[in-house]
Amino acid sequence: MTLTELRYIIALAQERHFGRAADKCSVSQPTLSVAVKKLEEELGVILFERAPQEVRVTGIGTQVVAQAERVLAECARVAEVATAGRDPLVGPLRLGCIYTIGPYLLPRLVPLLRESAPAIPLIIEENFTYRLLEKLKNGELDVAILALPVEEPGLVAQPVYDEMFRVLLPVGHPLVKCKSIVPAQLLDAALLMLGPGNCFRDQVLDLCTPANLQAGASPHILEGSSLETIRHMVASGVGITVMPASAVDGISVKDPLLRVRPFAEPQPTRRVGLVWRNSFPRYQAIDVMRRALLAARLPGTRPIR
Numbered sequence: 001m002t003l004t005e006l007r008y009i010i011a012l013a014q015e016r017h018f019g020r021a022a023d024k025c026s027v028s029q030p031t032l033s034v035a036v037k038k039l040e041e042e043l044g045v046i047l048f049e050r051a052p053q054e055v056r057v058t059g060i061g062t063q064v065v066a067q068a069e070r071v072l073a074e075c076a077r078v079a080e081v082a083t084a085g086r087d088p089l090v091g092p093l094r095l096g097c098i099y100t101i102g103p104y105l106l107p108r109l110v111p112l113l114r115e116s117a118p119a120i121p122l123i124i125e126e127n128f129t130y131r132l133l134e135k136l137k138n139g140e141l142d143v144a145i146l147a148l149p150v151e152e153p154g155l156v157a158q159p160v161y162d163e164m165f166r167v168l169l170p171v172g173h174p175l176v177k178c179k180s181i182v183p184a185q186l187l188d189a190a191l192l193m194l195g196p197g198n199c200f201r202d203q204v205l206d207l208c209t210p211a212n213l214q215a216g217a218s219p220h221i222l223e224g225s226s227l228e229t230i231r232h233m234v235a236s237g238v239g240i241t242v243m244p245a246s247a248v249d250g251i252s253v254k255d256p257l258l259r260v261r262p263f264a265e266p267q268p269t270r271r272v273g274l275v276w277r278n279s280f281p282r283y284q285a286i287d288v289m290r291r292a293l294l295a296a297r298l299p300g301t302r303p304i305r
Contacts, residue, residue: 191240273304
């Protein structure tokens with residue numbers, strides 16, 4: 001049994017497809033398939049059910065994959081401990097960030113970190129929350145910037161700031177006349193949202209529930225692939241949307257196509273924070289990251305001290 005074989009079965013369990021798992025591991029499909037079969041024979045159990053279009057993890061396979069993730073995380077910690085022993089503020093930091101935060105935060109965050117910790121280059125990955133949590137747990141990432149709450153065994157979550165939501169409207173929309181907007185006013189509008197898998201979509205749906213809107217009603221929902229795509233769709237007049245303040249507070253009040261309006265009090269917000277493994281030894285690097293996040297001072301945010 002090798003660490004490489006453990007990486008293969010973790011990738012296969014995540015992708016549920018030999019071809020995609022092989023691509024993820026940067027090997028050929030036959031190489032991965034042979035290695036998985038060899039490990040199954042060595043262990044004497046079937047880890048995966050093979051079907052023409054999909055691979056399913058067996059019951060015992062789920063347990064073995066979970067243990068493999070723990071093994072790889074502990075192996076990664078060997079290098080982390082050695083790095084921390086030399087200097088916790090020297091060496092790359094593998095940073096994850098969700099799609100609805102990265103494009104607006106990173107242009108401010110990276111220069112601040114470069115100034116305060118020049119010996120910590122960032123290896124950055126943007127992804128969905130559930131993917132970043134997987135990578136944190138198996139040691140592929142060191143720390144992630146996520147919308148909270150996050151309650152996962154073995155992970156620590158530290159809140160950093162709250163970010164307000166805004167309503168983004170096309171010029172000429174009736175709601176532009178309002179100084180602030182209440183959720184009930186979203187009832188009859190075409191509401192543009194991100195697709196499934198984005199936590200910001202879930203937060204907007206929580207805002208637009210019958211408890212907040214008229215009982216039994218639901219908004220007319222259209223989907224976009226990213227916040228920037230949705231912004232352009234709003235500008236074209238397709239509908240309106242709810243956005244994090246950092247994505248829209250920079251839009252000029254004289255923009256020819258768009259208008260931004262706040263929600264009425266109490267304003268809906270999302271809480272953003274840092275998440276890392278409780279065994280991660282470079283806690284000084286986490287402290288530097290937190291200070292840089294606060295120093296970034298994104299528009300529409302309130303720091304949590």
